[in-house]
Amino acid sequence: MLYLFLYPLHTEFSFLNVFKYITFRTFGAAMTSVLFCMLLGPWFIAYMQKKQMKQVVRDDGPQSHLSKKGTPTMGGTLILAGVALPTLLWGDLTNTNVWIALLLTLSYGLIGFIDDYKKVIRKNPKGLAGRYKLLGQVIFAGIAAYFIFKDGGVATDLHFPFFKDFSLELGWLYIPFAILVIVGSSNAVNLTDGLDGLAVGPTITTSVTFLILAYCAGHSEIAKYLQIPHVPGSGELAIFLASVAASCLGFLWYNTYPAQVFMGDVGALALGGALGVVAVISKNEILLALCGLIFVVEALSVMIQVISFKTTGKRVFKMAPIHHHFELKGWPEPKVVVRFWILSILLAIATLSTLKLR
Ligand code: 57M
Numbered sequence: 001m002l003y004l005f006l007y008p009l010h011t012e013f014s015f016l017n018v019f020k021y022i023t024f025r026t027f028g029a030a031m032t033s034v035l036f037c038m039l040l041g042p043w044f045i046a047y048m049q050k051k052q053m054k055q056v057v058r059d060d061g062p063q064s065h066l067s068k069k070g071t072p073t074m075g076g077t078l079i080l081a082g083v084a085l086p087t088l089l090w091g092d093l094t095n096t097n098v099w100i101a102l103l104l105t106l107s108y109g110l111i112g113f114i115d116d117y118k119k120v121i122r123k124n125p126k127g128l129a130g131r132y133k134l135l136g137q138v139i140f141a142g143i144a145a146y147f148i149f150k151d152g153g154v155a156t157d158l159h160f161p162f163f164k165d166f167s168l169e170l171g172w173l174y175i176p177f178a179i180l181v182i183v184g185s186s187n188a189v190n191l192t193d194g195l196d197g198l199a200v201g202p203t204i205t206t207s208v209t210f211l212i213l214a215y216c217a218g219h220s221e222i223a224k225y226l227q228i229p230h231v232p233g234s235g236e237l238a239i240f241l242a243s244v245a246a247s248c249l250g251f252l253w254y255n256t257y258p259a260q261v262f263m264g265d266v267g268a269l270a271l272g273g274a275l276g277v278v279a280v281i282s283k284n285e286i287l288l289a290l291c292g293l294i295f296v297v298e299a300l301s302v303m304i305q306v307i308s309f310k311t312t313g314k315r316v317f318k319m320a321p322i323h324h325h326f327e328l329k330g331w332p333e334p335k336v337v338v339r340f341w342i343l344s345i346l347l348a349i350a351t352l353s354t355l356k357l358r
Pocket of ligand 1: 055056057058060061062065068073074190191193194195196197198255259261262263264265302305306315318319320321324
């Protein structure tokens with residue numbers, strides 16, 4: 001909004017020329033988001049407490065989790081406001097990719113909100129039935145994928161890190177592939193969100209990494225120099241991703257151990273969807289699996305556990321998702337979380353290093 005209103009005035013006031021630069025607006029969006037979440041956090045937590053929006057904790061989980069009963073939840077609404085408002089304020093609102101990323105994120109937030117609402121307010125422990133959740137995710141991802149290829153100007157070939165001259169032309173199959181990436185990412189982040197700060201940390205490292213990747217893909221000269229696909233307009237996603245990372249950082253202030261608030265499905269499904277959709281738009285789907293390997297491993301641990309239990313009657317992990325396995329092995333919760341963060345930072349460095357290793 002500031003870009004649309006203030007940049008045209010640069011002919012009269014030359015200092016307004018600064019609004020042209022994505023880097024300046026990225027910084028502005030990040031500062032707005034982090035301050036928004038940090039300053040409104042205490043009010044939000046008190047409000048959720050007053051309205052009895054408290055987490056119901058399953059009693060078949062690790063014993064240490066029983067003390068978390070009553071923690072205010074649905075903090076994702078604060079995160080999403082901290083993403084949407086700064087993106088609208090600092091982003092170029094004529095950019096289709098920004099709208100696709102933002103609306104997909106908010107639509108996934110809506111699915112999560114309905115789920116949380118049923119669990120927390122209606123006291124229905126099952127929440128929104130899994131099949132309706134998945135159906136909603138597939139429909140919204142399908143709409144996003146359609147617009148990415150129709151209006152976003154994104155090609156339908158799949159690129160692989162390390163191989164600069166090789167790409168796989170998927171044609172219309174790119175649409176189901178994009179849906180798989182977005183829905184898979186959303187559910188993987190949701191499964192990861194089971195310890196204080198566990199999902200938020202890798203979401204910050206992944207969104208900062210994708211901020212750099214999207215900026216590079218959107219800049220014709222940098223993309224040419226790095227020999228990565230050039231996606232016109234994807235640089236503007238840096239503003240959206242800065243808002244995601246900074247909003248999560250502000251939220252982490254309150255979500256770190258011992259958490260004063262959980263994000264709920266409204267946050268987890270939306271953040272995972274956000275990472276998935278920017279990976280598709282910036283043509284970095286494979287790199288999302290590397291950068292977000294923590295999320296992939298969490299989801300795989302559930303699949304392995306379920307398949308093993310159904311076929312052999314035996315469990316591979318003490319409990320899935322895998323973070324519960326380490327908890328039950330006796331690692332204190334903050335140790336599991338910080339070690340997963342360390343791995344996520346290393347994965348982000350590995351992801352960025354692929355930019356030069358081609
Ligand atoms: C949601 N939700 C947390 C909070 C958060 C198929 C099965 C593996 C599914 C899985 C599942 O339901 N996962 C998705 C995980 C819950 O947190 C809420 O949910 C939101 C995210 N969607 O924002 O609102 C609990 O997680 C803890 N938590 C924190 N700090 C945080 O910052 O400590 C969350 C955020 C909270 C709190 O305790 O109450 C959750 O885990 O329920 N199911 C499971 O994860 C369950 N695993 C399981 O059943 N494993 C089985 C098989 C079938 C794979 C096995 O290993 O044999 C575990 N979860 C729990 N208890 N709570 C085990 C039992």
